[in-house]
Amino acid sequence: MSTIFWEISKRNIRIHMLRSSLAMLGIIIGVVAIASMGILGNTIVQEVSSSLSSVGDSVIVTPYAGGGGMGPGGGGGGSSANLYLTDQNFQQIKRAVAPNVAIPIMSTSAHMKVGVGSDDIVAPIYGIPPDDTKKLLPDLEAGDYSNGNSGCLVGTTFAKDHNLKVGSRISIGKDGEYGALRVTGIIKERGMSFDISTDNALVVTQDWFENSFGTTNDELNEVVVKVTNGDTADVKTTIEKQLNRNTKDKTVSVIDSKATLATIYETFGMVTTFVTAIGGISMIVAGVSIFNIMMMSVNERIKEIGIMRSIGTQKKEVMSMFIFEASIIGIIGSLIGGILSLVAGYAISALMFQTTEYLFTVATMLSVAEGVGFGIVICIACGIYPAWQAANLNPIDALRHE
C-alpha cells in the first residue's frame, strides 16, 4: 500500500522542485543553526574542561576575604578580612588534610628584565618550597626542578614571549635590586587554573622569595591541597571545621575546585542550551514554511484526494501520502543540514579555537544528531495537520472541487 503513496509523494516533490527545495532550505538553515550552536557550545565546554581538569583534584585555601570571597589572592569587602595565612594556619591545614599534601604559596608581582637592554616588564612570581614544586607542577616542558636559590621555573608563554630558554638569566626588580635568577625549567602550559596561573609567571623557591621580598612564612597568600586521598568536598569541610570555628570571624575561604568545575560545566551547559534554543527559532520558522507548502499541496490536490477516496482509498492512506511528503523534505533537508553543520563546526573550531580535535566527540556528534532529529520531527509534525485535513475532506465536495 505504502509503496504507491510513497511514489506519489516523491513525484509530487519532484514536480514542485523549487517549492520543495525552498522548504528544504529552511530546514537546512534550522538544522545548521541548532547543530552549529551545539557544536560551538560543546567545543567551548571541552576546551575549558581540558584546561581545568588538571586542577580538579585541588582544594584552595585563601585568607578570608569578607562576605564576598574573591578567591586566591583576592581582595574583598568584609570587615574581618585577612591579608595572609600564617604558618600556624598552614600547620593546622596540613594536619587536617593529612595524608593529602598541603602546599604553601607566596605570590607577588615584580619588575624584571630578561636580557641586556631589554624593556622592564612586570610579571607574577610565586614562592613555593622546592620539595612541593614537583607535586604542584608535575609537568615540565624543558629543564628540571633543580632550582636552588638562584634558579627559577618559568611558564611556557612567558618563555616564548621573552625568548627564554633553560639557562637564560632574568634580572628581578628595578635595576636588578633583587638579584638575578637562572631559568632551570620551563613549565608545561596549564591554562586557566584555580590555584596558581604559571603560564605567564615565574616560580621561585620560598626561601628566595622571603629573602628577596622581605616576607616571612606568616605571609602566605594561599595553600593548595592536592587531594589524592578522599573527596575534595570532604577535605573542604574538614578545613572549614578546623579553621573557621568562629563563624562570625572566619579565618579562611576554601574553594573546592571539583565543585567549582561542576558549576562551570553546568553554566556552560546552560549557555549551550540557550544558544541552541535560539537556533531552534529558525527551525520553527522552517516548520511554518513546511506547514505552508503542505497546506498548498493539499489545496492543489483536493480533486485528486476526492478521486482517491471515491475509488476506495482509506483516510489513513491519504494521510500517509502527505506525511511521506513532509518526511522526505524533512529527512533530506535535515541530513544536508547535518552535513553542513559539521562543515560549519569544523570552520568555527578551526578559526576560534585553532583546533578541531573536539569536533568528532560523542557530545558534538550528539548535537548534530539532535539537530537532524529535531528537523525531521518538526517536518513531520508540521505535515500532520494538513495531512489530517486532506484525509478528512468530504469525498463528494472534493470530487466537485475545480
Added chain:
Amino acid sequence: MVPAIQFKDVVKVYPLKAGDVTALDHISFQVEHGEFIAIMGPSGSGKSTLLNMMGCLDTPTTGDIFISGIGVRSMSDTELTNLRRDRIGFIFQYFNLFPLLNIIENVSFPQMLKSQKQVDEKKAVEVLRAVQLEERLYTHTPLELSGGQQQRVAIARALINDPDILLCDEPTGNLDSKTGASILDLMTELNRKGSTIIIVTHDPHVAEYTDRTIRIVDGRIAE
C-alpha cells in the same frame, strides 16, 4: 439472487440555512446483476445525489440501501471505503486519472489498495487489453493520451477489482460523438460479458444503449 442495488424508501435531506432541501424523496428501486441502466433527469433533479448514494459516497437520511445484499446505512467510513474499493467501479465525465502515475499505475491503483502490494502489471495489462487500449501507451502518463484513450484507462481502472457494479457519471460528456460512441460500444460489450452498468446522463442518445431508463424529477422516480 440478491439485486446488485436495492433502494428502499430512501430519503435524503440536506439541511441548509435557507431551509431543508429534499434531494431524494422516498425513492425505491432495484437493479439486478447484469443490467445496463440509464438514469436521466434535468439538472437539480437528484441524479448526482442518487449516484453518490449508489456509490456509497453518501448515506440516506432515512430508508435503506443494499449493495449486493449488504446494508450500507450503518456502515463506518472504513467499511464504506472498502465497499467502494471492492464492489464498485467509478467512471467519471472528466476521466479523473492521476497525472503523476503512468497508465499501468493508474489502472493498478485500486488493486494495490485492495492487495496492499505493488503493481500487478499482468492484471492491469489484461484489463487494458479488454478496453482495447494500444499497448505502446501503457507507460505514458494520462496527459499524453486523448480523451477517448483516457476514458478507456478510467474504465480499465474501474474494472481492475472485478466490481459488482460500474457507476458512470456522464462518461461520454467530455468526448466527441464518435469517441463517445466507441466508449458506449465498449460498455455494451462489458455488459454483455456480465457487468452491471449504471450510467447517469443528460443525453437521450446514451440512454438508447441501455436496457432501461430511470427518470428522476424533483427527487422522485418519474415513471
